[in-house]
Amino acid sequence: MSKPAEVATTPAATESMLEVVTTSGAQVRFAVGTGVEYVARLVGALRW
16 A cells, blocks of 8 residues: 655745645645644545
């Protein structure tokens, strides 16, 4: 089973935004404080 996402730091990271890049290449940004369950569901949906 493949990993749904990998976590890495980036020089462009800010304290107010969280960026998620899926293994398929989809990139989405969220405000810090966005619900973890919401982010997890969205990342799961983007995998397909």
